[in-house]
Amino acid sequence: MQGFEAVYKQHRDAVLRFAMRCVGRREIAEEITADAFLQLHQNWEAIDTGRLPAWLLTVVKNRATDYWRRTGLEKRYETEARPSPPRPRDEPMTGLFENKALKPVHRICLTLRYLQEMTVAEIAAYLGLSEMQVKGHLQYSRGLLRKQLTMGQTNE
Amino acid sequence: MSSGDFTRDETEFRQEIEAAVQTHRAAVGPCPRPDLLMAASSGVTFEGSGDVLRHLAVCPLCEQLSRDLAEYEFPPVSEAEDRRMRARWGAAPGRTTRSWWNWRIPAVTAAAAALLAGVVFLRRPAVPPEAISPLPSPAKPAPAFVLTLTKAPIRIPAAAVLTFRGDADDSKAYLADFAAALEPYRKDDYAEAASVLEPVTRKYPKTAEPEFYLGVSLLLMSQNDAAVTSLLEARRRGGGVVTDDISWYLAVALARSGKIADARAEAEHLCARAGDYKTQACAALGQLKAK
Numbered sequence: 001m002q003g004f005e006a007v008y009k010q011h012r013d014a015v016l017r018f019a020m021r022c023v024g025r026r027e028i029a030e031e032i033t034a035d036a037f038l039q040l041h042q043n044w045e046a047i048d049t050g051r052l053p054a055w056l057l058t059v060v061k062n063r064a065t066d067y068w069r070r071t072g073l074e075k076r077y078e079t080e081a082r083p084s085p086p087r088p089r090d091e092p093m094t095g096l097f098e099n100k101a102l103k104p105v106h107r108i109c110l111t112l113r114y115l116q117e118m119t120v121a122e123i124a125a126y127l128g129l130s131e132m133q134v135k136g137h138l139q140y141s142r143g144l145l146r147k148q149l150t151m152g153q154t155n156e
Numbered sequence: 157m158s159s160g161d162f163t164r165d166e167t168e169f170r171q172e173i174e175a176a177v178q179t180h181r182a183a184v185g186p187c188p189r190p191d192l193l194m195a196a197s198s199g200v201t202f203e204g205s206g207d208v209l210r211h212l213a214v215c216p217l218c219e220q221l222s223r224d225l226a227e228y229e230f231p232p233v234s235e236a237e238d239r240r241m242r243a244r245w246g247a248a249p250g251r252t253t254r255s256w257w258n259w260r261i262p263a264v265t266a267a268a269a270a271l272l273a274g275v276v277f278l279r280r281p282a283v284p285p286e287a288i289s290p291l292p293s294p295a296k297p298a299p300a301f302v303l304t305l306t307k308a309p310i311r312i313p314a315a316a317v318l319t320f321r322g323d324a325d326d327s328k329a330y331l332a333d334f335a336a337a338l339e340p341y342r343k344d345d346y347a348e349a350a351s352v353l354e355p356v357t358r359k360y361p362k363t364a365e366p367e368f369y370l371g372v373s374l375l376l377m378s379q380n381d382a383a384v385t386s387l388l389e390a391r392r393r394g395g396g397v398v399t400d401d402i403s404w405y406l407a408v409a410l411a412r413s414g415k416i417a418d419a420r421a422e423a424e425h426l427c428a429r430a431g432d433y434k435t436q437a438c439a440a441l442g443q444l445k446a447k
Contacts (some may be wrong), residue, residue, distance in 0.1 A: 010306070012241070013232040018344055020230045021198045023189025033233075033391050034241040041245045049304060050412060053378050061200055068202035074406060096176055096217065111221045114170055115177065115187060119161050127189065128231035134221035142169050149172065 004044055008037055011053045018057055022064035032063040071085065097142050106141040109134055190225065197222045199345050226342055237375040304436070305408050308372045310338060311397045313365060330360050338369060346373040359390075364393040370404055375409050382410040400426065404433045407440065420444045 015036055019029035036059040040047060047055060097110045108127065112118045120138075124131045161293050162170065165201040170177075188208045233241070235266035253379060312335060337356045340348035360366065369390035371386030387406040395402055407422035415439075 010304075014307070014344075016233050016237070017230045018198070021226065022193045022200050022342070024189075024194055029247070030237050030241065034244040037241065038244050048378070050378055052305075053307070053344070054378075061198070064195060064198075064200045067203065068200060069418060096173065096180070097220070104227055107220060108224050108228060111217060112190060113166075115217060116174065116190060127228070138166070142165070142220075146169070146172070 004041060006041070007049060007052060011056055012037070014053055015056050019060045019064065022060060023067050024128070026125065026128065028067060032060055032067070035063055040041050099143075099148055101144050102141060106137050106144075109137040110145075112140050113138055140152060180215075180217065184211065184218075187211065187218050189216060190221065193218055193222055194225055197226070198343055199348070223339075226339070302383070305375065305412075307344070307376065308369070308401050309397075310369075311365070311401070312338075312341060313363075313397045330363060333359065334366055336365075337366060341369055341373055343390060346376045349373040357386075362393060364396040364402070365398055366391040367393060368396075368398045371402075371409070372405055375405060375412070378400070378412075380409050380412040384413055384415075400431045400433055404437065407437070411440075411444065417445055 016029055016033045019032045019036075020026065023029055023032065036056045039059055040052075040056060069127065097107050102110075105127070109123060112123045112126070113120070117127070120131050120134050123129075124134045127134070129137075181187075188211055190195075192204070193212065195202065196205040197212060236416045262411060277334045312331065318443075319407050333356050337352045338349070340346075340352060350370055350373040353366050353373065355369055356366040367386050367390035371383045371390060374380075374386060375383035384406065387402055388407055390398070391402050391406070403422050403426050407426070409420035410416075410422065419442065423437045423440045427441055
């Protein structure tokens with residue numbers, strides 16, 4: 001029989017990571033994760049541990065829904081940044097940050113910095129990295145993309 | 157969120173990609189913030205989530221960002237976070253650092269000494285109850301199964317393997333379909349995973365992997381009998397890169413379906429050979445025997 005402690009240790013990282021994806025802020029993700037395990041603790045006798053971690057993730061999703069409802073950030077997106085319908089003549093680009101040497105973390109940093117225009121500090125807080133690491137990823141990625149760009153122009 | 161902290165090199169880089177970014181924005185509109193993007197693609201519904209998902213469907217950069225973030229390993233729970241979370245359900249600070257064994261050994265010694273001396277201290281618990289377990293663990297009846305269920309790791313077959321199996325013509329299409337169908341599974345949305353993997357299992361009747369992940373998704377939703385059926389079908393198809401995984405998850409599914417003898421046979425098979433599941437399969441054998 002698994003005790004609560006074992007279940008907590010087994011699932012806490014996965015639940016926190018899922019919560020991060022759902023709310024994007026570490027401190028909120030922590031609060032939601034703690035809520036999920038608190039709820040599990042309170043209902044421990046009634047819950048079949050075979051339903052874990054799905055049960056915990058459902059709690060997280062519900063809490064995340066409440067969070068977004070409270071913050072009203074979605075309204076800000078709706079009013080300020082509602083995407084215009086794609087125009088047939090314009091093709092969205094697919095290859096801006098495409099390079100086989102780029103790892104997912106490089107693409108994430110590039111997109112957040114140069115498309116989303118987030119600060120280095122914001123990216124670092126979001127990804128749980130140091131600012132130095134983010135700057136390093138960005139510098140490496142810019143170097144690669146510039147090289148790619150130069151080679152493309154030379155070939156033309 | 158607009159950033160004014162660009163270095164000179166970054167400013168130059170932005171100028172170099174400016175034309176492409178403008179063209180992109182003209183085509184798909186402004187991109188939603190990453191937290192909204194991830195929330196919507198993780199299945200969280202909110203007032204603007206429909207707009208975000210519609211944007212995601214037409215914006216390759218957001219689609220790529222969403223995929224990268226879904227795979228990104230956010231840092232695990234830190235010690236400070238762990239302490240704060242435990243505090244929510246009542247564990248006193250600092251108690252978590254003392255293991256059960258730290259208390260148990262002196263406790264047993266003390267209890268033995270008390271017994272020998274014939275002292276009436278036995279009326280008092282030798283170990284403070286709150287110290288025995290780092291977390292208060294309410295009593296719970298033993299579950300009907302003994303094998304631990306965790307999410308199966310994602311293993312995508314190499315194109316070369318598919319070619320070897322004689323699927324050369326379809327291998328590229330298969331990999332694309334399979335990878336797309338795994339997205340909900342990757343995001344822990346097992347109900348959606350089951351619904352999108354099922355047609356892939358029919359479209360590619362020779363491949364084992366979609367059937368395997370369908371089986372695991374069903375298992376994670378406690379649909380044990382259906383999971384057994386899918387996992388047996390995955391094995392019938394040859395197992396592919398998930399051969400050992402099939403045996404383990406089949407053992408778990410069979411145990412949960414009450415077919416202990418069959419579960420034991422699967423565990424014995426894994427325990428007898430070297431592989432990722434050897435240790436846990438051997439441990440499971442002991443549990444299955446005890447039942």
